[in-house]
Amino acid sequence: MARRQFDTAHELRHILLHRVVTANEFEENFELIEEQAPSFASAFLLPASQFSVEVDSGAIWELERLKARWKVSIRVQIMRLKRLNILDQYSSQRLSKFTVQKVTHLKVSRTMIFGHCSSQACSQIYSRR
Known part of the structure; x- marks a missing residue:
């Protein structure tokens, strides 16, 4: 759900602001255009006036709680x-690393529980061990 909302808001940015961009302009400014869309999406889904007052510490447990309320991933909240x-910068990097470690741990745990690993991500996890 969270990913779908972010992707939809990301594409909304393209629809609203980039519909008149020519193919040449798109190619020349691709990085900038793609940089703008996530910024818009996170601002659209997490308005500063409301979201910022709900954040006390920025701790991972708090972002987990806000993830359920705002239906947006922790990664998007950090951004x-x-x-x-x-x-x-330091705090955002620390939290980002923690969320990556958590996801990796969950993938390994699922593999151990279900006894198989067919995804490329899972094989990458095992190659790091």
Whole structure:
């Protein structure tokens, strides 16, 4: 659900602002255009006036709680909190690393429980061990 909402808001940015961009302009400015869309999506889904007042510490447990309320991934919350200057570079990197470790742990745990691993991501996890 969270990913679908973010993807929809991301595409909304393209529809609203990039519908008149020519193919040449798109190619020349591809990186900028793709950089703008996630910024818009996170601002659209997590309005500063409401989201920022709900963040006390920026701790991972708090972002887990807010994930359920706002239906947005922790990664998107971290990106938004950094843009709002609520998290500094160090804190956002630390939280991002923690979420990657958590996802990796969950994938390994699922594999151990279900006894198989067919995805490319799962094989990458085992190659790092």
